[in-house]
Amino acid sequence: MTQAPPKSVNMRIDGHEVSVPEGSTILDACRKLAVETPTFCWAENLTPVNVCRICVVELEGARTLVPACSRKAEPGMSIRTDSARVRLSRKVVLELLGSSVDMSLSETFAKLKSQYGADPDRFGPRAPRAAAGEREAAEPGHHEVPDGSAAASVGQPVKVDNELFVRDYEKCMLCYKCVEACGTDAQNTFAIAVAGRGFDARISTEFNASLPDSACVFCGNCVGVCPTGALMFKSESDLRERGEWDESKQTVTDTICGYCGVGCQLTLRVQDNRIVRVTSPSDHSVTGGHLCIKGRFGSTFVEGDR
Amino acid sequence: MDLKHLEDTPTDAERQAVDDVVGQSRSDGGHALAPDARARRSLLLPALLALQARRGWVSRGGLGYVCRVLEVPPAEAFGVASFYALLALAERPAAFAHLCDDVACSMAGADQLRAAMEQRFGAPHAPEHRAEVHTRGHATKACWAKSPCLGLCDQAPAALVTVAGSSPSAQAFGGATAEKVAAAMAGRAIEPASYAICANGPRRLLARAGLVDPTRIDLYQAHGGFEALHKALAMGPAAVIAAVTDSKLAGRGGAAFPTGKKWEAVSKAAATPRYVVCNADESEPGTFKDRVLLEEDPFAVLEAMTIAGFAVGAARGYLYLRGEYPKAASRIAGAIQQMRAAGFLGSQVAGSGFAFDIELRSGAGAYICGEETALFASIEGYRGEPRSKPPFPVHSGLFAKPTAINNVETLAAVLHIVREGAASYASAGTAGSPGTKLFCVSGRVANPGVYETPFGTPLRSLLEMAGGVPGGRPIQAVLLGGAAGGFVSPAGLDLELSFEGARSAGATLGSGVILVLDDTIPLVPMLRRIAEFFRDESCGQCVPCRVGTVRQEELLARLESGVTRGGVEAEGLLLADLGQAMRDASICGLGQTASSAIESALRVLQPFPRSTR
Numbered sequence: 004m005t006q007a008p009p010k011s012v013n014m015r016i017d018g019h020e021v022s023v024p025e026g027s028t029i030l031d032a033c034r035k036l037a038v039e040t041p042t043f044c045w046a047e048n049l050t051p052v053n054v055c056r057i058c059v060v061e062l063e064g065a066r067t068l069v070p071a072c073s074r075k076a077e078p079g080m081s082i083r084t085d086s087a088r089v090r091l092s093r094k095v096v097l098e099l100l101g102s103s104v105d106m107s108l109s110e111t112f113a114k115l116k117s118q119y120g121a122d123p124d125r126f127g128p129r130a131p132r133a134a135a136g137e138r139e140a141a142e143p144g145h146h147e148v149p150d151g152s153a154a155a156s157v158g159q160p161v162k163v164d165n166e167l168f169v170r171d172y173e174k175c176m177l178c179y180k181c182v183e184a185c186g187t188d189a190q191n192t193f194a195i196a197v198a199g200r201g202f203d204a205r206i207s208t209e210f211n212a213s214l215p216d217s218a219c220v221f222c223g224n225c226v227g228v229c230p231t232g233a234l235m236f237k238s239e240s241d242l243r244e245r246g247e248w249d250e251s252k253q254t255v256t257d258t259i260c261g262y263c264g265v266g267c268q269l270t271l272r273v274q275d276n277r278i279v280r281v282t283s284p285s286d287h288s289v290t291g292g293h294l295c296i297k298g299r300f301g302s303t304f305v306e307g308d309r
Numbered sequence: 310m311d312l313k314h315l316e317d318t319p320t321d322a323e324r325q326a327v328d329d330v331v332g333q334s335r336s337d338g339g340h341a342l343a344p345d346a347r348a349r350r351s352l353l354l355p356a357l358l359a360l361q362a363r364r365g366w367v368s369r370g371g372l373g374y375v376c377r378v379l380e381v382p383p384a385e386a387f388g389v390a391s392f393y394a395l396l397a398l399a400e401r402p403a404a405f406a407h408l409c410d411d412v413a414c415s416m417a418g419a420d421q422l423r424a425a426m427e428q429r430f431g432a433p434h435a436p437e438h439r440a441e442v443h444t445r446g447h448a449t450k451a452c453w454a455k456s457p458c459l460g461l462c463d464q465a466p467a468a469l470v471t472v473a474g475s476s477p478s479a480q481a482f483g484g485a486t487a488e489k490v491a492a493a494m495a496g497r498a499i500e501p502a503s504y505a506i507c508a509n510g511p512r513r514l515l516a517r518a519g520l521v522d523p524t525r526i527d528l529y530q531a532h533g534g535f536e537a538l539h540k541a542l543a544m545g546p547a548a549v550i551a552a553v554t555d556s557k558l559a560g561r562g563g564a565a566f567p568t569g570k571k572w573e574a575v576s577k578a579a580a581t582p583r584y585v586v587c588n589a590d591e592s593e594p595g596t597f598k599d600r601v602l603l604e605e606d607p608f609a610v611l612e613a614m615t616i617a618g619f620a621v622g623a624a625r626g627y628l629y630l631r632g633e634y635p636k637a638a639s640r641i642a643g644a645i646q647q648m649r650a651a652g653f654l655g656s657q658v659a660g661s662g663f664a665f666d667i668e669l670r671s672g673a674g675a676y677i678c679g680e681e682t683a684l685f686a687s688i689e690g691y692r693g694e695p696r697s698k699p700p701f702p703v704h705s706g707l708f709a710k711p712t713a714i715n716n717v718e719t720l721a722a723v724l725h726i727v728r729e730g731a732a733s734y735a736s737a738g739t740a741g742s743p744g745t746k747l748f749c750v751s752g753r754v755a756n757p758g759v760y761e762t763p764f765g766t767p768l769r770s771l772l773e774m775a776g777g778v779p780g781g782r783p784i785q786a787v788l789l790g791g792a793a794g795g796f797v798s799p800a801g802l803d804l805e806l807s808f809e810g811a812r813s814a815g816a817t818l819g820s821g822v823i824l825v826l827d828d829t830i831p832l833v834p835m836l837r838r839i840a841e842f843f844r845d846e847s848c849g850q851c852v853p854c855r856v857g858t859v860r861q862e863e864l865l866a867r868l869e870s871g872v873t874r875g876g877v878e879a880e881g882l883l884l885a886d887l888g889q890a891m892r893d894a895s896i897c898g899l900g901q902t903a904s905s906a907i908e909s910a911l912r913v914l915q916p917f918p919r920s921t922r
Binding site: 099100125150200202207 | 386388857883
């Protein structure tokens with residue numbers, strides 16, 4: 004039996020006709036036309052959660068803007084990706100992120116900030132970072148009433164509780180990618196989830212347990228999908244802390260993991276003859292971008308002094 | 310699933326509380342009862358609520374036990390538990406008081422009540438200050454915190470007091486004083502405060518409320534109960550849907566979607582099973598109409614749900630009730646039992662071939678769970694996070710199945726439509742908004758309460774019906790439609806209370822809130838309180854709402870203190886940008902309307918004269 008070819012959907016984006024297979028998203032259609040559409044929380048190897056809202060576009064006839072990353076293409080849709088409403092929402096989203104989260108390691112953010120003229124400082128100076136444990140102690144439905152003199156942020160100390168990766172939640176924009184990678188989209192370990200509510204929502208283990216005490220198996224797939232550097236190899240974090248992280252001195256090498264016979268492709272980032280970060284291409288047929296603890300962190304054993 | 314569970318053990322009491330909900334004896338360490346993961350997961354919130362009621366907080370041992378029984382990952386269960394304001398994850402005394410400080414209560418002495426409580430029981434949320442309350446020589450530790458709207462604005466100031474234990478109690482009451490709260494924390498029953506239940510036209514929704522004992526099915530039947538159900542069963546599903554469609558009944562939860570259209574879509578959806586859900590998560594500040602219907606005419610709501618189930622072809626209904634309504638919970642639970650016993654629920658509804666049953670589900674303190682997709686997530690055992698639509702609930706709702714979800718008042722209106730027909734229904738109201746509507750009148754009026762009036766009544770007339778402002782003081786403003794609605798100035802009081810009337814005045818009826826501010830109420834602190842509400846109640850999922858509501862509250866704090874960033878006009882521009890982005894880019898209605906009332910106040914009431922810049 005031959006399978007019927009997928010039906011196609013015809014729509015317009017910024018006045019241009021485009022045809023995409025049924026089931027495609029508006030983002031797919033935008034990319035087919037090479038219409039640049041920014042994303043933070045979207046990834047090709049994860050289920051779209053449409054929470055960052057940077058990809059919103061204007062759909063003719065819709066009351067609100069719609070997320071391009073998850074909204075399915077429908078016949079006859081007419082989309083505008085660069086209207087005043089779209090530009091304003093994207094600009095404000097960037098300002099809200101920039102004023103509350105340390106986005107300094109996101110190249111996408113830096114580029115978009117200048118592209119959209121976003122000014123995160125318009126909400127005032129950043130409030131001092133919280134003490135360790137303070138954000139975890141927040142109760143849903145309650146918060147200290149602000150005086151408005153400073154912009155609240157998710158600033159807090161870095162969590163270092165293991166030798167493989169660190170969690171700097173001051174850089175967490177709550178894109179849900181790590182939770183998805185830990186859950187049904189990749190690892191099925193469920194060591195982390197979003198806890199708390201509203202601005203106090205955060206990525207957490209049960210009762211804020213340290214990772215070694217939690218269900219974490221240290222596959223590092225959360226690190227692999229983090230868009231802001233909140234989750235980072237300890238090796239990279241240490242180098243950055245010492246001011247020795249230098250991408251100009253780094254090489255990137257593709258290889259196949261030697262720990263078992265599955266054949267996962269590894270991309271090794273090497274600085275001063277040391278492996279400082281290991282990833283796998285998200286479109287790789289074997290890994291889909293995801294690895295296990297051996298592929299992700301086991302390569303550090305090749306280093307002589309360990 | 311190969312899950313890593315917590316090693317902490319539950320107390321015997323915790324184990325028993327969970328087993329009672331999950332419906333099995335775990336003493337043999339056997340397998341969980343529910344064969345499929347979905348059914349187990351949907352018991353998560355009921356199990357957490359049982360732990361909370363048993364001990365006053367959810368311990369590691371208790372949560373760990375729930376996770377083992379229901380096979381839920383501990384991190385996810387913690388994520389769910391930490392989402393709800395009525396669940397505590399740190400040790401707390403058994404008796405706990407939630408004191409409303411929202412818009413209506415703050416105008417009625419909530420501040421003084423909190424001050425008195427602080428004197429007596431120490432600072433809020435502060436276990437080290439917790440005092441003891443005594444009853445019959447028995448001492449109970451007690452603690453308190455402030456709360457968003459408890460839906461008792463007609464009896465402000467309001468309190469919700471929970472006492473955990475082997476026979477836990479929960480009481481929500483108005484006219485709260487420190488003495489009453491202390492007495493409730495000591496386990497004594499508090500006399501309910503009075504409020505108005507009035508109509509200035511046909512009494513349809515309030516036909517029995519306040520007049521007929523709501524705890525007895527025989528009296529319900531003696532006053533017209535189940536007539537609509539019998540008629541619906543005789544008419545057949547298609548005719549019921551046609552009558553509802555012809556009546557032009559529009560949803561009363563705030564969105565005003567045509568009910569007939571919704572039911573028709575569900576009835577035609579291919580997927581099965583289909584569900585009926587009654588959205589009784591009434592949490593919009595200033596709203597209490599559904600509470601009155603649920604407490605005073607519970608059989609009517611359940612009868613209407615049964616009719617909805619028959620019309621759309623569902624065998625199961627869920628009534629999701631906000632956790633702050635203990636009286637409604639016991640009335641609904643009692644009514645469901647009586648309906649089962651009398652054959653109005655079960656395998657043969659009223660002797661017909663139609664099988665239908667209703668399950669009561671309790672919320673746990675989250676305004677966002679009134680958003681329909683968040684409500685589904687909450688029933689399913691997940692965090693109450695809304696999702697993008699489409700797909701709409703009529704195609705993919707509860708458990709991803711076709712679902713007819715309706716507000717309490719919407720369902721109650723169906724009874725008249727089925728019994729008397731669409732034409733009779735339209736004999737009251739306007740052409741664009743047929744029928745009657747409940748309004749929640751509170752704030753500075755002589756007789757706060759719930760008022761049933763035909764659509765089209767001028768706002769001014771309704772205020773007069775409620776006795777006007779005490780002492781004849783001038784009205785400063787009316788908050789119409791709730792915190793997600795807007796303000797009406799004294800010049801706008803001739804507004805016609807209908808969907809089209811509100812629309813043409815640039816307002817919304819929302820959930821039927823009419824909250825009156827006289828000229829003595831400082832407006833800006835009210836606006837700041839509204840901003841505080843949205844900051845607290847945002848689920849936290851999307852950036853525009855999660856951070857936007859924080860920035861909005863900070864902005865209002867600056868306007869209140871007068872220490873602005875660049876002057877009032879600059880703050881206004883900042884608010885306009887924030888409001889636009891929240892409206893356009895938020896996932897759900899909470900973020901989309903979080904700035905509505907505040908922006909309307911600045912526009913309509915102009916609390917910052919240009920000279921103060």
